[in-house]
Amino acid sequence: MDESAIISHIIKSTDILPKPIIIGPGDDLGMIVSNGMKLLAGVDQVIEGRHVKIGEEPEKIGYKAMARSLSDVAAMAARPLGSLATAAIPGSWDQDKTIRLCDALRETAYRFEAPLFGGDIAVLAADQEHLVVTVTVLAEPPSSGRLVTTRRGAVEGDGIYMTGMLGGTIDDDGGGDHLEFTPRIKQALELSSILEERLHSMIDLSDGLGVDLKSIAQLSELSAVIDANSLPIRDDVTIEQAIQSGEEYELLFSATGDVPDHVLDLPITRIGTFITDHAIGSIMLENDGPVRDISNLGWQHRTGGQ
Numbered sequence: 001m002d003e004s005a006i007i008s009h010i011i012k013s014t015d016i017l018p019k020p021i022i023i024g025p026g027d028d029l030g031m032i033v034s035n036g037m038k039l040l041a042g043v044d045q046v047i048e049g050r051h052v053k054i055g056e057e058p059e060k061i062g063y064k065a066m067a068r069s070l071s072d073v074a075a076m077a078a079r080p081l082g083s084l085a086t087a088a089i090p091g092s093w094d095q096d097k098t099i100r101l102c103d104a105l106r107e108t109a110y111r112f113e114a115p116l117f118g119g120d121i122a123v124l125a126a127d128q129e130h131l132v133v134t135v136t137v138l139a140e141p142p143s144s145g146r147l148v149t150t151r152r153g154a155v156e157g158d159g160i161y162m163t164g165m166l167g168g169t170i171d172d173d174g175g176g177d178h179l180e181f182t183p184r185i186k187q188a189l190e191l192s193s194i195l196e197e198r199l200h201s202m203i204d205l206s207d208g209l210g211v212d213l214k215s216i217a218q219l220s221e222l223s224a225v226i227d228a229n230s231l232p233i234r235d236d237v238t239i240e241q242a243i244q245s246g247e248e249y250e251l252l253f254s255a256t257g258d259v260p261d262h263v264l265d266l267p268i269t270r271i272g273t274f275i276t277d278h279a280i281g282s283i284m285l286e287n288d289g290p291v292r293d294i295s296n297l298g299w300q301h302r303t304g305g306q
């Protein structure tokens with residue numbers, strides 16, 4: 001099964017949205033208007049054996065599940081309001097383990113100012129062994145008068161930038177930074193405040209550089225060129241590994257004009273430019289052998305990865 005094909009189908013089949021819905025499927029969060037108030041919402045899940053290794057500590061799973069959804073709030077340069085969580089608990093788990101999971105969800109939500117205010121717990125049948133946690137986040141635009149940042153707003157000539165470093169977030173044993181990353185909520189709000197309307201598009205790096213940039217390029221009807229030499233790659237990581245690495249949770253954005261080289265504590269690196277020279281959605285990598293399209297290079301949820 002090809003997850004991206006399913007998502008494309010869902011996006012296409014919800015082309016016409018009822019009036020209160022301003023942002024529909026295809027972005028990091030959706031947005032709906034009620035009584036004049038704009039409300040953003042999104043849901044994400046963590047499955048034991050898919051997104052975390054089987055037997056991972058409940059504290060780490062709870063943290064990751066909440067932080068993953070909060071990273072989508074960062075991707076829109078939105079401000080968190082609250083969260084809801086569900087957990088399908090394996091029949092083999094005892095009460096202590098379940099409480100540790102719930103506490104991690106609650107504490108992480110509180111830390112990032114998205115208090116957990118509801119949810120549901122179900123205990124799975126004895127032969128169903130894999131935990132599933134979902135987290136729904138609610139958020140609002142950064143301030144009155146300032147809009148959220150979507151994947152649709154990139155324009156030709158925009159510089160393409162990312163925060164932090166790329167690659168190596170998942171260790172061979174399934175551990176690593178993907179369990180401990182910090183959602184870039186503060187940095188995204190700061191970027192939105194500094195760049196204002198010059199911040200044209202943004203996404204959080206969760207599926208891989210090629211795939212995530214392709215999403216912006218497709219929705220903005222552009223192509224992109226990326227300079228392999230400019231990528232801020234961690235030590236001991238190859239270019240190939242870096243561009244295929246998902247679960248980075250850094251901000252990937254496009255902007256026009258001057259962009260600072262830091263936002264709060266994080267470095268910002270320019271890695272490329274949005275152009276119209278190639279087919280829509282093409283992400284051309286230069287300076288790494290022959291120029292090639294990396295738009296399908298990323299972490300495919302259903303075919304590999306952790």
Ligand SMILES: [Mg+2]
Pocket residue numbers: 028071072075203204206
């Ligand atoms: Mg996202």
